[in-house]
Amino acid sequence: MALKITVIGTGYLGATHAAAMAELGFEVLGLDVVPEKIEMLSAGRVPMYEPGLEDLLRKHVAGIEGSSGRLRFTTSWEEIGAFGDVHFVCVNTPQKHGEYACDMSYVESAFDSLAPQLGRAALVVGKSTVPVGSAERLARRLTELAPAGGEVELAWNPEFLREGFAVQDTLHPDRIVVGTGSERAEKVLREVYATPVGEGSPFIVTDFPTAELVKTAANSFLATKISFINAMAEVCEAAGGDVVKLAEAIGYDERIGRKFLRAGIGFGGGCLPKDIRAFMARAGELGADQALTFLREVDSINMRRRGHMVELAREAVGGDSSFLGKRVAVLGATFKPDSDDVRDSPALNVAGQIHLQGGQVTVYDPKGMDNARRLFPTLGYAGSALEAVRGADVVLHLTEWREFRELDPEELGGAVTRRLILDGRNALDPAVWRGAGWTYRAMGRPRA
Numbered sequence: 255m256a257l258k259i260t261v262i263g264t265g266y267l268g269a270t271h272a273a274a275m276a277e278l279g280f281e282v283l284g285l286d287v288v289p290e291k292i293e294m295l296s297a298g299r300v301p302m303y304e305p306g307l308e309d310l311l312r313k314h315v316a317g318i319e320g321s322s323g324r325l326r327f328t329t330s331w332e333e334i335g336a337f338g339d340v341h342f343v344c345v346n347t348p349q350k351h352g353e354y355a356c357d358m359s360y361v362e363s364a365f366d367s368l369a370p371q372l373g374r375a376a377l378v379v380g381k382s383t384v385p386v387g388s389a390e391r392l393a394r395r396l397t398e399l400a401p402a403g404g405e406v407e408l409a410w411n412p413e414f415l416r417e418g419f420a421v422q423d424t425l426h427p428d429r430i431v432v433g434t435g436s437e438r439a440e441k442v443l444r445e446v447y448a449t450p451v452g453e454g455s456p457f458i459v460t461d462f463p464t465a466e467l468v469k470t471a472a473n474s475f476l477a478t479k480i481s482f483i484n485a486m487a488e489v490c491e492a493a494g495g496d497v498v499k500l501a502e503a504i505g506y507d508e509r510i511g512r513k514f515l516r517a518g519i520g521f522g523g524g525c526l527p528k529d530i531r532a533f534m535a536r537a538g539e540l541g542a543d544q545a546l547t548f549l550r551e552v553d554s555i556n557m558r559r560r561g562h563m564v565e566l567a568r569e570a571v572g573g574d575s576s577f578l579g580k581r582v583a584v585l586g587a588t589f590k591p592d593s594d595d596v597r598d599s600p601a602l603n604v605a606g607q608i609h610l611q612g613g614q615v616t617v618y619d620p621k622g623m624d625n626a627r628r629l630f631p632t633l634g635y636a637g638s639a640l641e642a643v644r645g646a647d648v649v650l651h652l653t654e655w656r657e658f659r660e661l662d663p664e665e666l667g668g669a670v671t672r673r674l675i676l677d678g679r680n681a682l683d684p685a686v687w688r689g690a691g692w693t694y695r696a697m698g699r700p701r702a
């Protein structure tokens with residue numbers, strides 16, 4: 255009998271995982287505690303912008319014409335317990351308010367609600383990003399609370415998907431990491447992931463702490479790589495060097511690699527910033543805080559980028575102490591392109607700082623407008639890039655959407671007060687903008 259799968263929590267991770275499991279041929283039941291989300295998903299709609307996800311969902315959600323019918327959603331824990339052989343826990347673990355540590359309350363409450371429903375053998379698989387040591391504790395809790403006791407096992411299977419590529423990363427993962435001490439659990443997960451493993455995805459079995467650490471170590475490394483190149487950008491600016499050329503040149507060394515070396519206003523989003531902080535907090539609890547003090551520097555280099563962009567903009571509009579009376583156009587609100595996510599977005603943070611200092615800020619983003627408005631209702635918003643730059647004293651390019659690379663500098667030039675653009679992502683072609691009479695400045699690059 256084919257395994258039946260449940261997915262608990264239907265955010266980016268859970269919604270994508272549920273649809274991907276149905277695509278792999280399993281019967282899937284997804285649960286969320288927010289009934290509106292379940293209504294939307296059951297109607298084949300995704301509560302966020304993620305390329306390809308809605309199509310995949312509609313291909314499988316029961317009740318949609320032509321779908322496989324393998325994917326359903328519920329708010330009932332009882333139904334989840336009765337249905338599933340394998341339960342994936344995909345709830346989020348945000349940063350605690352006022353602290354670095356990770357807020358485990360959604361994970362705790364998912365386990366507390368699920369366990370009493372487990373009356374027969376089942377495998378619970380944690381996918382949420384958690385502090386090392388959590389899995390061992392949660393495994394004990396499951397055995398205590400589940401009516402089936404020792405028949406219920408736990409594995410930890412961290413997720414490495416990137417927003418904007420969530421479907422591809424889930425269906426074709428570059429590795430599958432499974433933390434478990436049980437051969438039975440390993441066998442079940444080999445069955446679940448048979449298709450990607452068959453296509454060549456490495457399947458790495460570890461103990462609980464290693465599996466938990468793989469995830470935070472990977473995100474810490476990525477954050478460090480970005481802050482490294484941003485530190486080089488600071489030095490390039492001081493020395494008159496060009497960080498884009500520098501990144502290209504060091505990137506040809508295969509040991510270094512070219513990816514994740516794009517200097518700019520730094521990293522944001524719902525993962526990297528909070529994961530490095532939670533990692534530092536956890537290392538402190540374990541008495542290993544010295545090992546991760548460098549992450550404090552990674553974080554502070556990153557946060558400095560936002561302030562630096564504000565200073566570049568201030569200098570661009572006149573150099574005195576305030577933005578009063580100046581019009582600033584901001585292209586981009588999301589933390590990265592191909593997403594509508596504005597959580598800890600460097601772009602919105604810069605826009606907000608300039609606004610608070612008296613600038614008249616107008617923001618445009620291809621997909622993030624609704625979320626941005628909710629977070630920063632006092633900023634100005636425009637329906638297009640052209641509208642956003644009308645009358646601007648300076649244009650800031652802060653999220654590298656393709657749409658912005660395809661803008662016509664000549665057309666935009668006709669709308670602004672001054673042809674002055676600051677590229678906070680090193681993603682526009684300086685020659686094209688300068689050719690159209692713009693002053694183009696970017697972070698870590700010489701001024702022409």
Ligand code: UGA
Nearest residue numbers: 413414415416417480514515516520521522523525589590
């Ligand atoms: C990140 C990781 O890349 C995923 O592997 C991981 O699964 C995920 O977090 C998670 O923990 O769930 P994501 O948050 O979607 O994925 O975004 P990234 O593509 O890593 O970008 C993060 C930030 O770094 C963005 O703000 C981006 O603009 C910035 N960045 C990225 C740079 O400033 N420079 C670069 O060269 C690359």
